[in-house]
Amino acid sequence: MSLANISDYTDWNESETAYADAYDETLSAPIQTFLICLYTITAIVSLCGNVTAIWVLLVGKRSSRELRIFLINLSMSDITMALFSIPFTYTDFMLNRWIFPPLFCPFVQFMQLCSVFVSVYTLTVIGIDR
Structure with missing residues (x-):
């Protein structure tokens, strides 16, 4: 191993250590625990509430068929948001980096x-329909 290689390794190692130290000091453990609990509760309530709304809209017949379709579409969009935004956003926020596969x-x-977009356009169409 040449001296140049050792020097490159040392610089890389020090920069990685400084990079890791900068992110370790972002939030204290109690704040991290609080945020994890808050985001988890938000995701669970969002999923349960929207699945319940879809079930009620499919079983119930009190509203017009078109409105039920729009509201089911809105609930599906909210479920998609709960599945793809909440977990990845708080993971990225807590770790300050993307830990999932790059293609994801x-x-x-x-x-x-x-x-x-689906939420915004569905609400726009509901407003126009009304």
């Missing part, structure tokens, strides 16, 4: 944008 990043971003 564009897919998650696409699903997040798609669910936002």
Whole structure:
């Protein structure tokens, strides 16, 4: 091993250590625990609430058929948001880096944008229909 290789390794190792130390000091353990609990509860409530809404809209017959279809579409969009935005956003926030496979990043971003567009356009169509 030459001296140049050792020097390169030392510089890389020091920069990695400094990089890791900078992110270790972002949030204290109690704040991290609180945020993990908060995001987990938010995701669970979102999933349960939207699945319940879909079930009620499919079983119930009190509203018009078109409105039920729009509301089911809106709930599906919210479920997509809960599945693809909440877990990945707080993981990225807590660790300050993407820990998932690199090819998964564009897919998650696409699903997040798609669910936002579906929500906005569904609400627009409901407003126009009313």
